[in-house]
Amino acid sequence: MFLEKIFSHGKKERYVIEDIRRHIELLCKACDAFTVALEKQNRDLIWEVVELEREADSVRRQVISHIYEGAFLPYLRPDLCKFVEIVDEVFDVLKEAAFYCVENKIPEPLRDESIRVALLNFRMCDMLMSSFEAMLEGQDLREKTLAVRIFEKKIDDIKHDLSKEAEGVRIDNFWAGKALSDFIANLTMISDIIEDASDHLQIINVSTR
Amino acid sequence: MACNHANKPGGGGVMKIHEFMTRKIEFIDANKSVYDAVEQMVDRRIRSVVVRFSGKDPDYGVLTSRDIVFRVLAKGIDPKKIKVSEVASKPIACIDKDTDFADAAAIMEKSNIARLFICDKGSVIGLISLLDVMAAELVMRARGNHVS
Numbered sequence: 611m612f613l614e615k616i617f618s619h620g621k622k623e624r625y626v627i628e629d630i631r632r633h634i635e636l637l638c639k640a641c642d643a644f645t646v647a648l649e650k651q652n653r654d655l656i657w658e659v660v661e662l663e664r665e666a667d668s669v670r671r672q673v674i675s676h677i678y679e680g681a682f683l684p685y686l687r688p689d690l691c692k693f694v695e696i697v698d699e700v701f702d703v704l705k706e707a708a709f710y711c712v713e714n715k716i717p718e719p720l721r722d723e724s725i726r727v728a729l730l731n732f733r734m735c736d737m738l739m740s741s742f743e744a745m746l747e748g749q750d751l752r753e754k755t756l757a758v759r760i761f762e763k764k765i766d767d768i769k770h771d772l773s774k775e776a777e778g779v780r781i782d783n784f785w786a787g788k789a790l791s792d793f794i795a796n797l798t799m800i801s802d803i804i805e806d807a808s809d810h811l812q813i814i815n816v817s818t819r
Numbered sequence: 820m821a822c823n824h825a826n827k828p829g830g831g832g833v834m835k836i837h838e839f840m841t842r843k844i845e846f847i848d849a850n851k852s853v854y855d856a857v858e859q860m861v862d863r864r865i866r867s868v869v870v871r872f873s874g875k876d877p878d879y880g881v882l883t884s885r886d887i888v889f890r891v892l893a894k895g896i897d898p899k900k901i902k903v904s905e906v907a908s909k910p911i912a913c914i915d916k917d918t919d920f921a922d923a924a925a926i927m928e929k930s931n932i933a934r935l936f937i938c939d940k941g942s943v944i945g946l947i948s949l950l951d952v953m954a955a956e957l958v959m960r961a962r963g964n965h966v967s
Binding site for chain 1: 834837838839841842843954957958960961962963
C-alpha cells in the first residue's frame with residue numbers, strides 16, 4: 611500500500627486507512643439504500659440511511675482521534691482530516707434528503723429523475739471508493755477524477771430539469787414547498803460534495819508524490 | 820443490507836444507458852413548418868426535435884439541425900413554406916433503456932447516426948448522443964470496464 615509504504619508500517623496508520631475505507635464503504639451503502647428506498651418507496655430503507663449516517667459519524671471520530679494521536683506525518687494530517695470531514699458532509703446532506711422521504715412522497719413528475727440522481731450519486735461514491743483504493747496503490751487518479759466530474763455534470767443538468775418540473779407541482783402551503791425545494795437542493799448537492807472529496811483525494815495523492 | 824446496484828462498494832455494477840440518457844426531449848407536430856422547428860431548437864439550444872405524426876398509434880420521426888441546414892437552408896428553400904414532415908427522417912432509431920453502451924455505440928456506427936432514442940412501451944423517454952457515449956466510455960474506463 612502506497613501511503614503505508616511511504617510513511618510508516620505503524621498500527622495507527624493502518625487503523626486510519628481501514629477506517630477511511632470503512633467510512634467510504636458506509637457512504638456507498640447509504641447511497642445505495644437511499645436509491646433502492648426511492649425505487650421501492652420503502653421507508654425502512656430510509657431509516658437504514660439514518661442508521662448508516664450514525665455509524666459513519668463514529669467512524670469519522672475514530673479516524674480523527676487516531677490522526678491526532680500521531681498517525682502519519684504532520685503535514686499530511688490536516689488533509690486527511692479534511693477529506694474525512696468532506697465525506698461526512700455528504701452523509702449530512704444525504705440524511706436531510708432521506709428525512710424528506712420519511713414524511714413525504716416525492717411528487718410523481720419528479721420521481722424518475724430523483725431516482726436517477728440518487729443512482730448517479732451512488733455511482734460517484736463507488737468511484738470515490740475506487741479512487742481511494744487507487745491512491746493507496748500509488749496510481750494516477752486523473753481518469754477517476756474526470757469520471758466523477760462527468761457524473762457531477764450530468765446531475766447538474768438533471769437539477770435544472772427537476773427545478774423546472776417542480777414549478778408545475780401543486781403545493782399546499784409554504785412549508786410543503788420549502789421542504790420540496792430543500793429536498794431537490796440536498797439531493798443534487800450530494801454530487802457537488804463528492805466532487806470536492808474526489809478533488810481533495812487528488813490533492814492528497816499529489817502531495818504524497 | 821439491501822444493496823441492489825453493486826455487490827460491494829467499489830465493485831460497480833453494470834451501467835446502463837438510462838443512467839446517461841437525456842430526458843430533455845422536445846417534440847414538434849409534423850404539420851408545423853420547419854421555421855417553427857428552427858425557432859424551437861434555437862430557443863432551447865438543442866440539435867434535434869422529435870416529430871410527432873398524427874395517427875392512432877404513436878408514430879415518431881426526427882428532425883436534426885443537419886437536416887434543416889442541408890435539406891432546406893442550403894437549397895434556398897423558405898423554411899416557412901415547408902412542413903416538418905417533408906424533411907424529417909422516419910422511423911427513429913429506438914433502443915431499450917437497459918441496452919449497454921457497447922451495443923448502443925455499435926448501432927450508431929452501423930446506422931451512421933449521431934443519436935439514439937430510448938423507447939419504453941412505444942413512447943420516447945430519452946435520448947443518447949455521441950457525446951453521452953464518449954462520456955460513458957471515460958467513466959467505464961475509470962471503472963476498469965470500458966466500451967472499446
